[in-house]
Amino acid sequence: MDRGARILAGLSRFAGRPLEVDEAVYRSESSTGDRNRALAHLLRSHEIIADDPHAVVEAYFRQCSALVTVADLAVMAGTLAFGGRHPVTGEQVVSPRTARDVISVMTGCGMYDASGSWLLEVGLPTKSGVSGGLLALSPSQFGVGVFSPRLDTYGNSTRGQLLLARLSEALGMHVFEQHEGIATPGVEIVRSEDGVVRLVLDGELSFSGAERVLAAVRGADLNGADPGDDGRPGTGRDLVVDLHRLTQMHPAAVAVLRDEVAALGGRVHVEG
Incomplete structure (x- = not known):
């Protein structure tokens, strides 16, 4: 499989369906792509790319000519937002690290020269396409696709930007808004008849959110005894x-949770 076909297959996995190349658009891209070819030769001269610049650029032109719908854009964005896992098929399309890196690049330059002001005012990692499509997301929350073909001076969809800006403001979608749920996972303490204390966690357990869990552990009486002079609960129960x-x-x-419980003198068993 050549480079262009591999890229199209990867994009198809993101969309969750087979995608096709608009051959007329590809021919147009290829016939007017001299600047991209010049840039490819420049990259080759600095050993940033190793293959034939013409072959690399032709694959790029075919990638830019893939046909997608607005729904495809939203699903692709959702796949990136949830660590590379397709929200419908459940397929792990790319690794969480790769998804994170792609989102980082989108945040820094996805809206071309308007990327800085876009991040400040709207606060959504977004990739713009010169067709008028916009792919935006909020990590671990959602992906959204927008299409409107009229472009501004930066090459971004004029009406698409307005729509995303209104959604961000009205729904609190800015990526740097405070998100309480990340720092406070759900915690439930269940005591069985045989005396076992079960700590049931719900949602996302981040490093910062572990403090809420530790507070629940410290407040749970692991053996029914009164807390000691240091305020810690009794120990000995699993x-x-x-x-x-x-x-x-x-x-x-x-790891932090396991160490804290061990310090209390109890034994911790992790399920799930």
């Missing part, structure tokens, strides 16, 4: 940490 309801967790948060 604690089961149930992770089945978690949608995402950071390994460091689990």
Whole structure:
């Protein structure tokens, strides 16, 4: 499979359906792409790309000519937003690290020369296409696709930007808004008849959110005894940490939780 076909196959996985190239658009791109070819030769001279510049650029032209719908854009954005996992098919299209890196690039330059003001005013990682399409997202929350063909001087959809700006303002979608749910995972303490204390976690367990869980652990009487002089609960009873309801967790948060319970003198068992 050549480079262009591999890229199209990857984009199809993001969309969750087979995509096609608009051959007329591709021929137009190729016939007017001398500046891109010059840039490719410049990159080759600095050993940034290793392959034939013409082959690289032709694959790029075909990538730019893929046919998608607005719904495809939204699903593609959602795939990136949720760590590379397709929100409909459940397929892990790219790794969470790759998705994070792509979002980072989108944040810095996805709106061309307007990227800085866009991040300040609207606050959504967004990729603009010269067709008038916009692909935007908020990590771990949603993806959205917008299309309107009239472009501004930066090459971004004029009406598409207005729509995303209004949505961001009305719905509090700015990526730097405070998101309480990330710092406060759901915590429920269940005591069984045999005396086992079960800590049921829900939502996302981040490193910062682990403090809320630790507060619940410190307040749970692990053996029914009165707290000691240091205010810590009695020790000796097992604690089961149930992770089945978690949608995402950071390994460091689990490690901190395990160490804290061990310091109390109890034994911690992690399920899920």
